[in-house]
Amino acid sequence: MSYFRKKIYACAGFNTIALGTGRKEFRPKKPRPGIEHYIKEAGLGSINQIKNPENIDEGVIGNFMAARFCRQGNLGGFFPMVHPTFQYKPCIRVEGACDSGGLALVTAIKTILADLADVVLCIGFEIQNSVKAIYGADYLAGAGWYSGDRKEGHAYFFPDQFSQRAGACFEKFGKEKVRAGMAQWYVNAIENARKNPKAQEYHNKNSDLMTTGLTPPNPKVFCEHINVFDCSKVSDAASALIFASEEGLKKIEVDKNDAVEVLAYAQVQDNLTTPPPDFTKLSTCQIAAKRAYKRAGLTPNDLSVLDVHDCFTIAGVLAVEAAGFADYGEGADFIKEGNTKSDGKIPTNTTGGLIGYGHPTGASGVRQAVDVVHQLSEKAGDCQVKIHPDKPYGMMSSMGGNDKTVVAMIFKKIE
């Protein structure tokens, strides 16, 4: 028996270019596209792939910190600007730090499951290049517990949280091995991004990625156990994806072969005011993945493609363990051996991930879903990986805060 009371489909995915350092067209001191541009480009990018947009019932937008990066709230109000179909229809913004996009996905699905809508446009969006990184670090630290942890925290609050995780893993599993896995993660991310014209690292020409990935950390200006290449990018971007019921697909005239079925998801919340129980694992991500597999009736072996939240290389390493592909402490070796490359055992973050494509925080969850949908519907362009006929499944897992807010979602190719 399926987990949902009715079938849910995802289609018409769209990602904008992730703009920021690395992109040739990025000019930090020149004016850049604003909120309106990104939301509209992504929203219309999806809408233009369907018919009868008047049949869209609702809009959901995931965003983390536009209130600070852009001094803008009330983001639901931008939907009628994207397209007149939204005028006087329900539109909502959801927030869960870097998992805002993931929460937008589940919010859209829940509305359809509640029989309140047949077609929902889901957008994820963030602009982060509006301030220098040192101030952006303040804004992003809002994903942690402000009154409890910020004062004692590092200037680069989140990089340091994951630097501590890297340090804990070095100590427990051996520095050289974990470091090698992290560097390999970086290499894979850039190699995949070079195949994705929308990726922030698309223009990366570095001929010695491994050496770059192994750059020694500089704690005086950054973190103790990670270097800047271990970090996801500071990005401006938006993504959009349409969710629909069976009825909804008909209304917008999308062929089932152009859509992907959502089999199950798990949305899991941990207490923001308590420290992670174990710095050497992503406990919440693991619970989310296990629940999602259970609800879908699948195991990790059934997946042809995986997209995890690699806000830092160490998060990528731990996420692969949390998703059930490597045993505890074995993620680094699993990656080092090439298993997560696009032609490996489980192609992971095939379009670059947060390190290669970029990490427009509120958009990332939606972007991950779009890329899994593209893979399963064989629309991933140069990034396309083999979808095995006996493994027509893909999973995305997005995370907010330090393993606090997680959505894992499993998709199935329609045969």
Add this chain to the structure above:
Amino acid sequence: MTLDERLENVAVIGAAGKMGSGIAVLISQEMAIQKLKPENKDKIYRLNLIDVSERALDGLRSYLRAQILKRAEKSTVLLREIYKERKDLIENGEIINEFVNDTYELLNFSTDIELVKDASLVFEAIFENEEIKIKVLKQLKELCKKDTLFLSNTSSIPISYLDEKAGLDGRIIGYHFYNPPVIQRLVEVIAAKATTEELKNIASELGKRLRKKLVSSNDISGFIGNGHFSRDGLYALNEVERLKEKYGYHGAIYIMNKVSQEYLIRPMGIFQLIDYVGVDIFECLLRVMRTHLGDECLISELIDKMVNNKILGGQYPSGAQKDGFLKYEKNRPAGVYNVVKGKYYMFDEDWKAGIDKEINPTNEKFVPWRALLMDAKKVDKLKTHFDNLKNMNTFGSELALDFLKETKAIADNLLVDGVADSADDINAVLMNGFFWIYGPINNYI
């Protein structure tokens, strides 16, 4: 007195100038860090910034505010530690803002030189004119305490000479920052014969605090940096005199600038560098060295004509480049001066193509300086580049190889003349102070 004690009251004379303002930024940050230590909370810290005009001081205020902020933004890891007891300061933005205010509060801006009277360390960064420098140093000696120490930013005047003329009894040392001091890591340190051990130690400790690369130069006019730069520039000027018959002044300058930048893989061409430093400063440099070294070859008619024509280069207060040998648009060379005609020739694509064809008939492409700057394999790549030059046999490659040899000969002479103690010191100065990616003493020739 320890360096910490001396940092309680410091003065910069000529604070609004290019070098003085940079020194002020560096010292103010170090003083603020001292001031914020719990054990120093009852002490009063003052950085006296003295210059001749109120207008210049206004410019200095804006420059300092912007620079102090910029540096605070880059030091936030440290600043969070410094302010860790301040429960009210939580975000980076709040901490940075507080540090800028704390730093700004220790600054005294004035046109009144008498403010130096309580200073224990005085940085002299006034215009490179020895009569004025000596006059000011004498005045400072009268105004200051008996144990005040002086650090002169002169780039060419022998320190022993200043010491004797001003009667400072060894309380002076050459402390030559490079332009701009907030960015360039190099400081050339020049002890006079009589410079005290205390001052030498203070100078060395301060260098570490400011995270500067200190290179000692012996007290011979021009020191290492300008000892090399002046002669390097003079060589190019003399080449221009030779090439002008065929190409005119403007063509010859274009050629030597291009060869020095692209063929020798330097951050800028030799004439762009002279413009950056200032044509008048370059003239003054040659004059000072000529006087103190008694070397009549240290002269250039072309430079003198440029100064006569008031084509001086240097920068606007905004940092934008003024026109000199080259004319600049958006800080990029867009034309070149012909001193005989008294006018600029704007770069015209056909004209450039014509000259480029003469110097580089085979249309060779060279890897740019910027691309090699951070390249881990730059040593090998430079070797390949210079080996290629040797096999090229073009007019441009010959000019470049001659220049490369001359540059090395100039450096070798600095060793022979006892200006530098080692080849490493010379290479360190050119690489850290001039951003070369290889030293003049190398195996590429």
